[in-house]
Amino acid sequence: MIAPAAKSPAHNWAAHLRRSPLLAFMLIYTVISGGPFLWVAVMSLRTTPEIFASPYALPSRVHWEKFVEAWTKSNYGTYFWNSTIVVVTAVALLTIIGAMVAHCLARYRFRGNRLVRFVILSGLILPPQLMILSLFQILLEYRLYNTLTGLIIVYVAGHLAITVYILEGFFAQIPQDLFDAARLDGYSDLEIFWRITLPIGVPALFTTVTLNFIILWNEFLYAVVLLTEDDKRTLPLGIMHFMGSHQLDVGMLATGLMIAIGPVILLYALFSETMIKGMTAGAVR
Amino acid sequence: MATVAITALSKLYDGGGELAVKDLSLTVADGEFMVLLGPSGCGKSSVLRMIAGLEPITSGTVAIDGKVVNEVPAKDRDIAMVFQSYALYPHMDVFNNLAFGLRRRGIAASEIERRVQGAAAKLGLLPFLKRKPHALSGGQRQRVALGRAIVREPKVFLFDEPLSNLDAALRVSTRNELIRQQRELGITAIYVTHDQIEAMTMGHRICIMSKGEVVQIGKPLEVYRNPANTFVARFLGNPPMNLIPVTIQGDARSHQLRFGGTSLAARCWPAERLSRLDGKALLGIRPEDVYEASPRSGDERLVAITGASVVAVEPLGAETLVVLSLPGVSEEVIVRSGRESKLRPGEHATIQLDLGAAHLFDQATTEVIARIDVKREAGWPRTA
Numbered sequence: 001m002i003a004p005a006a007k008s009p010a011h012n013w014a015a016h017l018r019r020s021p022l023l024a025f026m027l028i029y030t031v032i033s034g035g036p037f038l039w040v041a042v043m044s045l046r047t048t049p050e051i052f053a054s055p056y057a058l059p060s061r062v063h064w065e066k067f068v069e070a071w072t073k074s075n076y077g078t079y080f081w082n083s084t085i086v087v088v089t090a091v092a093l094l095t096i097i098g099a100m101v102a103h104c105l106a107r108y109r110f111r112g113n114r115l116v117r118f119v120i121l122s123g124l125i126l127p128p129q130l131m132i133l134s135l136f137q138i139l140l141e142y143r144l145y146n147t148l149t150g151l152i153i154v155y156v157a158g159h160l161a162i163t164v165y166i167l168e169g170f171f172a173q174i175p176q177d178l179f180d181a182a183r184l185d186g187y188s189d190l191e192i193f194w195r196i197t198l199p200i201g202v203p204a205l206f207t208t209v210t211l212n213f214i215i216l217w218n219e220f221l222y223a224v225v226l227l228t229e230d231d232k233r234t235l236p237l238g239i240m241h242f243m244g245s246h247q248l249d250v251g252m253l254a255t256g257l258m259i260a261i262g263p264v265i266l267l268y269a270l271f272s273e274t275m276i277k278g279m280t281a282g283a284v285r
Numbered sequence: 286m287a288t289v290a291i292t293a294l295s296k297l298y299d300g301g302g303e304l305a306v307k308d309l310s311l312t313v314a315d316g317e318f319m320v321l322l323g324p325s326g327c328g329k330s331s332v333l334r335m336i337a338g339l340e341p342i343t344s345g346t347v348a349i350d351g352k353v354v355n356e357v358p359a360k361d362r363d364i365a366m367v368f369q370s371y372a373l374y375p376h377m378d379v380f381n382n383l384a385f386g387l388r389r390r391g392i393a394a395s396e397i398e399r400r401v402q403g404a405a406a407k408l409g410l411l412p413f414l415k416r417k418p419h420a421l422s423g424g425q426r427q428r429v430a431l432g433r434a435i436v437r438e439p440k441v442f443l444f445d446e447p448l449s450n451l452d453a454a455l456r457v458s459t460r461n462e463l464i465r466q467q468r469e470l471g472i473t474a475i476y477v478t479h480d481q482i483e484a485m486t487m488g489h490r491i492c493i494m495s496k497g498e499v500v501q502i503g504k505p506l507e508v509y510r511n512p513a514n515t516f517v518a519r520f521l522g523n524p525p526m527n528l529i530p531v532t533i534q535g536d537a538r539s540h541q542l543r544f545g546g547t548s549l550a551a552r553c554w555p556a557e558r559l560s561r562l563d564g565k566a567l568l569g570i571r572p573e574d575v576y577e578a579s580p581r582s583g584d585e586r587l588v589a590i591t592g593a594s595v596v597a598v599e600p601l602g603a604e605t606l607v608v609l610s611l612p613g614v615s616e617e618v619i620v621r622s623g624r625e626s627k628l629r630p631g632e633h634a635t636i637q638l639d640l641g642a643a644h645l646f647d648q649a650t651t652e653v654i655a656r657i658d659v660k661r662e663a664g665w666p667r668t669a
Contacts, residue, residue: 177372180366180368180372183338183360184338184359184360184364184386185360185389185433186361186386186389187360200374202376
């Protein structure tokens with residue numbers, strides 16, 4: 001008797017061959033998405049003359065001091081701080097307000113709930129360019145133009161739709177029995193939101209926090225229209241600042257970009273797994 | 286400890302054209318275990334949810350200990366409920382699941398600790414207090430759900446099909462555990478199920494519901510032995526009661542029931558009631574009251590029927606179900622026979638119907654026709 005043989009080398013090769021289109025696709029995808037990042041990372045450590053001499057070379061000497069220079073001399077500290085205030089506040093507000101709205105829409109049947117849902121979710125399909133002029137006018141009238149508060153309000157309003165959309169989908173999967181049980185355990189509606197919906201919704205909350213953070217951290221259109229003073233600018237505007245009208249300091253631009261990308265990479269590295277779980281998994285097994 | 290009185294309770298859901306619960310009245314005594322039994326969609330869960338305060342009442346009243354609670358929010362009714370899905374909080378460990386309801390009621394931490402430990406010990410949950418629900422087996426989750434109700438020491442327990450997610454073996458042991466706990470604590474309980482075995486074994490009384498209405502309320506065996514209509518007759522008992530369409534012939538004094546080639550004297554039922562039946566009725570007889578061979582010789586309540594052909598034989602181990610086709614009868618008749626049934630499919634057999642245990646139903650209204658005591662009269666129904 002011959003035991004079933006291990007797969008023959010020929011068989012292995014066939015398997016590899018079958019998988020080769022997938023591997024090729026993955027390789028191309030990685031190069032396309034990771035290549036530019038790597039290139040900018042390398043450039044951020046080289047000076048502009050070095051880059052012009054040989055755009056794709058590795059650094060001959062690593063210029064860490066460029067980061068210090070960008071931070072101190074180009075007002076980057078201010079931009080970074082502004083971005084942090086705007087984005088952290090906006091994301092915090094979005095998470096709380098969005099979760100409350102999503103909880104209500106998922107849990108309660110009230111008069112006009114379909115209208116409310118339609119109004120909020122219609123924000124998903126409105127292109128931002130359409131509203132920018134009227135927003136400009138409104139903020140001007142309310143003396144919020146050129147303020148971080150104004151930008152925060154615009155960000156919260158603009159991203160509430162997608163936040164509610166993601167959270168409602170998740171919250172609606174939490175079994176009604178849990179809410180009924182909590183009611184019989186003596187908890188009020190608001191307490192149920194804090195003690196049941198939010199803790200169970202953590203994976204979905206991570207998803208919206210990460211998503212909103214990344215999008216708002218990179219947001220340019222509203223910021224460039226609604227902020228004009230240099231000390232109010234956020235990071236994406238600051239990066240544009242490196243591109244002067246007469247010259248293009250490629251080296252410093254790359255350094256600035258790396259500083260801007262940092263928090264996003266960090267956030268993604270920490271929460272990507274939870275985020276994917278939140279987007280794919282059910283609420284309660 | 287409490288009585289629950291439900292009066293003329295009705296429920297109409299938004300967008301529903303028909304009442305989910307119709308004019309239901311029911312009183313559950315202090316310490317009683319009442320089972321609401323019925324097929325899915327009969328409104329039994331709606332009743333439970335209205336008692337709990339989870340569903341608004343369309344009309345009628347629910348009173349606990351004499352106090353109408355229609356407008357009292359769920360959290361203030363002092364009711365604990367065990368859900369079919371158990372509804373354990375997935376983000377809390379077992380201890381916190383048990384303690385969650387107590388914390389809200391401002392009970393001292395030491396007392397919470399004492400009650401949780403007590404309930405956990407009683408239900409064998411002590412080793413799992415630090416586990417989250419997803420790390421528990423189905424039976425353990427069920428016990429946590431029960432524990433959560435017990436620690437509250439409520440006035441009333443509500444159970445919404447709590448055993449239907451358990452496998453068969455676990456269901457039996459948990460059923461016994463539940464009965465023991467309820468009897469020990471003496472807390473009034475209302476238990477919803479569609480499982481007739483649970484209803485028969487657990488309830489002090491059962492309330493059978495159909496299409497939002499109460500069909501019959503009574504002690505389990507009473508209801509089993511004296512079904513009010515064909516719905517109860519078919520719903521209680523597995524296999525269900527055989528219903529044989531019969532024609533009624535006779536004058537004001539004596540009637541015969543005829544089916545196929547058989548004719549029986551209908552002396553157990555009042556003649557004047559039979560004469561109002563339009564000549565048609567249903568003869569109901571439970572599978573255990575049909576015999577493959579005569580169990581008692583000389584008992585004149587036993588009626589032999591010849592020429593039955595065996596359609597199928599289902600040996601279940603402890604017993605054998607024999608499906609028979611009677612000559613001239615469209616409905617098949619099921620016989621609960623001993624484990625050593627000699628019958629084989631295709632054979633012909635003579636069976637014995639125990640008319641002493643038979644029921645007669647009005648075919649139009651499906652209501653049972655009350656029997657009269659004929660023992661005192663001379664002679665039992667005899668084949669005519």
